Amino acid sequence: MELGFIGLGKMGMNMVTRLRRDQHRVVVFDRAAELITQAETQGGVGARSLADMVGKLTAPRAVWIMVPSGAPTEETVHAVAALLQPGDIIVDGGNTRYHDDVRRARELKTRGIHYVDAGTSGGIWGLKVGYCLMIGGDEAPVKHLAPVFTTLAPPDGWAHVGAVGAGHYVKMVHNGIEYSMMQGYAEGFELMSKSEYRLNLAQIADLWMHGSVVRSWLLELGAGALKEDPKLEQLKGYVQDSGEGRWMIADAIDKDVPVPTLTAALFTRFRSRQEESFAEKMLAALRNAFGGHAVRR
Amino acid sequence: MELGFIGLGKMGMNMVTRLRRDQHRVVVFDRAAELITQAETQGGVGARSLADMVGKLTAPRAVWIMVPSGAPTEETVHAVAALLQPGDIIVDGGNTRYHDDVRRARELKTRGIHYVDAGTSGGIWGLKVGYCLMIGGDEAPVKHLAPVFTTLAPPDGWAHVGAVGAGHYVKMVHNGIEYSMMQGYAEGFELMSKSEYRLNLAQIADLWMHGSVVRSWLLELGAGALKEDPKLEQLKGYVQDSGEGRWMIADAIDKDVPVPTLTAALFTRFRSRQEESFAEKMLAALRNAFGGHAVRR
Amino acid sequence: MELGFIGLGKMGMNMVTRLRRDQHRVVVFDRAAELITQAETQGGVGARSLADMVGKLTAPRAVWIMVPSGAPTEETVHAVAALLQPGDIIVDGGNTRYHDDVRRARELKTRGIHYVDAGTSGGIWGLKVGYCLMIGGDEAPVKHLAPVFTTLAPPDGWAHVGAVGAGHYVKMVHNGIEYSMMQGYAEGFELMSKSEYRLNLAQIADLWMHGSVVRSWLLELGAGALKEDPKLEQLKGYVQDSGEGRWMIADAIDKDVPVPTLTAALFTRFRSRQEESFAEKMLAALRNAFGGHAVRR
């Protein structure tokens, strides 16, 4: 089928590549002209502007937005929507907070434009493996887009999980679980790194991929990373987060659901980014105050 | 090769089945005569007693012990060791705390008997998939047992990870990671179970198996469980633990390693088994005392 | 001085009592007429309506609002503000989220009305001990209200901590700390309740009040509660929360600050209110799925 595609970054370009492999007609746009040129080498149809892109699509048009979440996505949705007509569809494939999906869909509905949210997992491996797609939206536009989802995802790798926002909601929970799993592995490997047994962590990560209860794709990646750099000496323990964990905690608190491993995982990331911790200084100060315990100055 | 095998429970019987498929000669014993008979139908050689079993093995003998950890394993090790000769090998395939391995190996070494610990993962699925085996012990006996490990494990599914105790040490960490992963999934699915989106949890678990970052074997099992009982109405949230999580926390504290998700996971299990929590009563009492907040009596 | 006072609940009535002790002129209003009558017996001047109350005050008027946080406070602020004139002051003494203070102050400023937020701690003991008051707002209105603060608080028990919202912000953090402290005590007393030593918890709580490092006002209250009901058999472990803990977590996440004991404390409260936990069922389901572990149905 035919699709407009905005945002040719790491993820977006790979998605266009998959779409072209299945012969979809993809009209592409990005603020960086060289990325458009690159997409054209794969058979994408380059557009000079959003208006140009929309002009090159046949109604009902479908435009996939794959730009950073937050303001860039918000602005792009508005700019594209202004160019579309009733019956057209916007797909947000980024990491949008689901409340924003609900709001946008309501706004666009007044003008007859459909809004579909696609939670997208798979990272840089999606090009090869396919992207796991969690889709939220109305029945009709989702049905219309099915050929695109089928191309982007591995077999059985996409599903319509609910109304608008549900796709990004499920993706948010997916990422929260990811945090806990990563933290679980991290704790285990740190402990093993301190064992008297002088364990070969890469060997163990690889071993566990074969028949153990903890085998997973994340572990497979961990095995690869440890093979390349067995003591992780080449990188800093500075761990960023892209928001979904925070949102999931907010949602859990709204719904009175305990999420202790998720919070532990997020707080570990916070701590990893602190040069020094005021809380820890406060602890040292208190110990000193009641016990005369030596402090380091 | 040839192997004595003690303990024909759920795990043990399946292991004997795999060993027989590869034509190993297996002399079996269990306190339950009917289990011996069952193993004989698979070509196992039944023994009437430990002494009988040892008599039916050729030196250097190798005996695999697969009985519940703690006292049963300890007693079996002693009983078998008393019947063995220098050069023979005892394998403990259960969930022993690694300190006990170290102690036993030291004791047996004085009599020339080898001791090998085999951390075994895979549960009831090991029969089909093979068991992931983490092996600790001296080079020579591990080498001797290699054909047995190769049969029991899937391809690349066993490794000699270190000196005596290392096998169970790595298995302990494996199980601790398992706790964190399970807890991470549990938090995510509880949250989704409360979503306004009326999500289909079985669909989502299954979806995530195809290309998502959180795909894993545990998730595959979760998808199966949710398919059978979508709201988990058929079972109680009463969660036991078999010790490795506790030991791993003790080890982490010995080595000054933070393991916040592991503790959160274990404490969730503790709480799941409490009819009522004294701590929570204490909180209610304190709130009432300072704020006159209503309490439930 | 002179003060309008709206909201004669548990806290409000006690505050009026303290204000009257120091001979302040207090014009009181509540939706419940009998509470007004009760306040009149202490020398309060009853008002039949908000308008009546405002009419009985001399400019610049100061009105203290002490009604439940959220919608009731919001509505009362609007209703009172509509009756006030430039130079008048509204004090919100409830548990308002500080963002609301900032918004309201901005709105009222356009009409020349001052807004002061007073975080109020002390609960039902405030009548006797005095209320610890954390004040946010502009210099002038805070100065004007100083005599009232001095009456309500114990010696040195009030402070102007910052601009509008700062009072409730500091109160929010105060309450979050309260959660962690309560949880710390709760964990310790639960553990002691399970000791082989058959400890007398009331004795220990009382003992610790004399010279120990953990002595505190909360502990004093705990000692009293345990004296009355040594095994806390008279109440359920059902623990509510009034919002500040949730807001503090949201704020901590905004500012990348780890708050692991606060989250643990809040999640304990969540769990205390669950009849059954979906997460724990999921754990049981997973254990059953990989290990064939017995589950309770």
Add this chain to the structure above:
Amino acid sequence: MELGFIGLGKMGMNMVTRLRRDQHRVVVFDRAAELITQAETQGGVGARSLADMVGKLTAPRAVWIMVPSGAPTEETVHAVAALLQPGDIIVDGGNTRYHDDVRRARELKTRGIHYVDAGTSGGIWGLKVGYCLMIGGDEAPVKHLAPVFTTLAPPDGWAHVGAVGAGHYVKMVHNGIEYSMMQGYAEGFELMSKSEYRLNLAQIADLWMHGSVVRSWLLELGAGALKEDPKLEQLKGYVQDSGEGRWMIADAIDKDVPVPTLTAALFTRFRSRQEESFAEKMLAALRNAFGGHAVRR
């Protein structure tokens, strides 16, 4: 009454000072001769050796041991016990793990020597305020020592809480609670240190001492520390721990009691002492592996 006293460190010397104020006869010993001399200036009777000390006491002798816990205490108990006679009493006033008390008491009982454990709280402030004493042991020796306890403690500041070991058990729980409280304050003050309100932390800590729900002795110390060094710029956030928190976690795990704030508090201390965290590197490695997220090298 009369007491032998071994260990004239920070705590011990202060205790001797209190004992002398009440005219107890105290025979003192320490490995450092100058500390003995210092104690003599307060009226203590110096001893040249343990044997000399025992020789200077009248039967039934009572000897208080106040040396570092672990090996130093263990050795001192043995050395003193070897010099004592049936009916004599040893008091361990240090931070001993309660299992050791139980073992020692059992050993000494065979020789008719009493063993009493005294959990001692109060730190460097005990000299002035008195020490909160949690006493474990048999009825008779505890009764005999009552005058000493009364002198060392503030009014109502000592209690016989149970059989041998109970004193140190209760002290262990006391310290665990202390960890949670300290961590709760630390989290709150870190958050406030990052507030847009530019809060005066010393002012707030001091304010909360007057009528607030979170007032406590620890907070009073915190207020003092913040007054001296408002941004805690003079010290490192390097926080040690002296064992009781670890033991309490082990005990909680033995008894299936969730202690989430205690573990969070201990893990924060662990983290504070790590130059870099392997776990955090592992997280960075995993993020990089699946998402191509930038890492810091």
